[in-house]
Amino acid sequence: MxxxxxxxxxxxxxxxxxxxxxxxxxxxxxxNLTQCESIDDVKLQLGPxxxxxxxxxxxxxxxxxxxxxxxxxxxxxxxxxxxxxTGSTAKFLEYLTYGYMIxxxxxxxxxxxxxxxxRELLERCHPLGWFETLPVLCVATNIEELYxxxxxxxxxxxxxxxxxxxxxxxxxxxxxxxxxxYKNYLEDFFNFVNTHxxxxxxxxxxxxxxxxxxEADRRSINITLNSFGTELSKQERRKLYxxxxxxxPEGSLMLSRAEDVEGVALAVSAVADYKAFFDAVGLxxxxxxxxxxxxxxxDGKSLEDLFYQKEMDMSKLVFTRQFTPAVVxxxxxxxxxxxxxxxxxxxxxxxxxxxxxxxxxxxx
Amino acid sequence: MSGAVGxxxxxxxxxxxxxxxxxxxxxxxxxxxxxxxxxxxxxxxxEITRRIDEAKQKMGRVMQIAAFSLAEVSYAxxxxxxxxxxxxAKQARFRVRxxxxxxxxxxxxQFESYTEEGVNDFGLTGLGKGGQQIQRCRETYARAVETLxxxxxxxxxxxxxxxxxxxxxxxxxxxxxxxxxxEEFYRLKKVSNKKQRDNAAADAEILAARERAAEKAAQNGTxxxxxxxxxxxTDVLGEQEDNDVIF
Numbered sequence: 280m281x282x283x284x285x286x287x288x289x290x291x292x293x294x295x296x297x298x299x300x301x302x303x304x305x306x307x308x309x310x311n312l313t314q315c316e317s318i319d320d321v322k323l324q325l326g327p328x329x330x331x332x333x334x335x336x337x338x339x340x341x342x343x344x345x346x347x348x349x350x351x352x353x354x355x356x357x358x359x360x361x362x363x364x365t366g367s368t369a370k371f372l373e374y375l376t377y378g379y380m381i382x383x384x385x386x387x388x389x390x391x392x393x394x395x396x397x398r399e400l401l402e403r404c405h406p407l408g409w410f411e412t413l414p415v416l417c418v419a420t421n422i423e424e425l426y427x428x429x430x431x432x433x434x435x436x437x438x439x440x441x442x443x444x445x446x447x448x449x450x451x452x453x454x455x456x457x458x459x460x461y462k463n464y465l466e467d468f469f470n471f472v473n474t475h476x477x478x479x480x481x482x483x484x485x486x487x488x489x490x491x492x493x494e495a496d497r498r499s500i501n502i503t504l505n506s507f508g509t510e511l512s513k514q515e516r517r518k519l520y521x522x523x524x525x526x527x528p529e530g531s532l533m534l535s536r537a538e539d540v541e542g543v544a545l546a547v548s549a550v551a552d553y554k555a556f557f558d559a560v561g562l563x564x565x566x567x568x569x570x571x572x573x574x575x576x577x578d579g580k581s582l583e584d585l586f587y588q589k590e591m592d593m594s595k596l597v598f599t600r601q602f603t604p605a606v607v608x609x610x611x612x613x614x615x616x617x618x619x620x621x622x623x624x625x626x627x628x629x630x631x632x633x634x635x636x637x638x639x640x641x642x643x
Numbered sequence: 644m645s646g647a648v649g650x651x652x653x654x655x656x657x658x659x660x661x662x663x664x665x666x667x668x669x670x671x672x673x674x675x676x677x678x679x680x681x682x683x684x685x686x687x688x689x690e691i692t693r694r695i696d697e698a699k700q701k702m703g704r705v706m707q708i709a710a711f712s713l714a715e716v717s718y719a720x721x722x723x724x725x726x727x728x729x730x731x732a733k734q735a736r737f738r739v740r741x742x743x744x745x746x747x748x749x750x751x752x753q754f755e756s757y758t759e760e761g762v763n764d765f766g767l768t769g770l771g772k773g774g775q776q777i778q779r780c781r782e783t784y785a786r787a788v789e790t791l792x793x794x795x796x797x798x799x800x801x802x803x804x805x806x807x808x809x810x811x812x813x814x815x816x817x818x819x820x821x822x823x824x825x826e827e828f829y830r831l832k833k834v835s836n837k838k839q840r841d842n843a844a845a846d847a848e849i850l851a852a853r854e855r856a857a858e859k860a861a862q863n864g865t866x867x868x869x870x871x872x873x874x875x876x877t878d879v880l881g882e883q884e885d886n887d888v889i890f
Contacts, residue, residue, distance in 0.1 A: 342714075343723075385727075386726065386727070389726075389727060389730045389731070390730070392730075393730050395730075400726075403723070403726055452731075452767050453727070453731065454767035454768060454769075454770045454771075455767065455770075457770075457771070458770055458771055461771060497772075498771055498772075501770070501771060501772050501774065502770050502771065504774070504775065505767075505769060505770050505774030505775060506767075506770065509767055510767075511767060511770075519770075581719075581775075583719050583772065583773065583775075583776070615721060619718050619721055622714075622717065622718065623714065623718045626711070626714035626717075626718075627714075630707065630710055630711055630714065631707075632707075632711050635711075
């Protein structure tokens, strides 16, 4: 029943995204890319899927320029989708942009704290995280003004409310602010896909819950691993864990008490997937190479690589479902990974480090 | 005087022989000292050249690894973190100290790098993802900067030593010799002036004596004896051309 009326509003968008999915690079494309000798060759190989966007690049462009143009294509396609969607689908797509908004706001807060010219910062903002009131943030000259009159107008205001005061913005490390916002965002998004009448009981709820739970767990694990050796206290750390996911609540509690990599491995051992990851990179046996891309065992894969791999698998599986805007999420993640892959390959080519060129994640 | 090429014109007297011997000894000692200094510096110079070569090759490798670790970071984080890092860095973690090293009287500056362990300004960057890559990238770059500092220290020493060795080998000896030459020339000129004055006085005396002798001979009717020899004996040290001795 739940799919009966989906196509009235969301059918077009879903169809478009399935079309976009077909232009994603395949294993064959990647193996062609790895054979390239120069960035120009890479550009040529990308021709079929990115042609019009790469046309303006100068000969032998830098990898960042290449990645920038690829992102431009993603952005323009996403903007088209969001313009075509309506109702709950539009709301869902907006939720996808909030993650980028958080990054942009963190950037602007950093700029304001250091009294930089915030107009310069606008150019550095991620275009997907752009919202109408973003330029208004530049009006604020100090952090209190920013908090009281400007942030409140942004779509992210609910995430500030209740967990961050303007003193916090001034005193806390910007990373803590960013991760607190992200935690609130993930919880809100999770709540949205589970309770919104259009999504509750639909495939959207199924797939998105799973993906968001994974995202929440991944963040908790990463925050814990990355906080070792920094001034972040355990209490503060605990506040950054999203309060849902497969690890919540027992795993989160154990994570908050973990003092080393073994502690983290123990905390996640209740979930088979994560335990397998930790075993694969040899962290559970007390390996000292903190998930090293270079030094880790497991054929050079780091924990983050495995997480990305898992994320890609889930995003790919989203396309087996129908009547759901979750395919947009899957497509976006796949596309982002694709941009990262191409950047990696072209970096390897540009820096003549061909031996590590295979270290990307090919999905199709 | 610099008239005779490669030869120091001196008066052939015992005193000036002694003087010249002392001078020669001094010059030899000075020369050997300078030679030794120059050798010590050259040895050091060669060693530094070798180490610069090594450091440059190492730098090439290290910079390559560092640039690649940055690529790893951008892969893991999936975006540009440059701005955030720039903004959150407040204190220098990697610092450089300058020292002086004395190599045979030449002061060579040496740079020594050390890390301030307490400073960890962007320790939380990439907390959500990519934090480990960022930390590793930072370590790699710290190593790269270390190599650069080492290279800078060697290059400075190289430049200074190069200059000093040139001075020691060439200009110092030459200028010293020139100085000696000028001194000698002046002294000889002074001496010859004095001699000429004395000679003139002696000539006048001899002329007067000869006149007196001629008068006597005219009175006695005997010819003067060894007439030609007399001016020779008085003129031996003079500047004039010696007349042929006729026996």
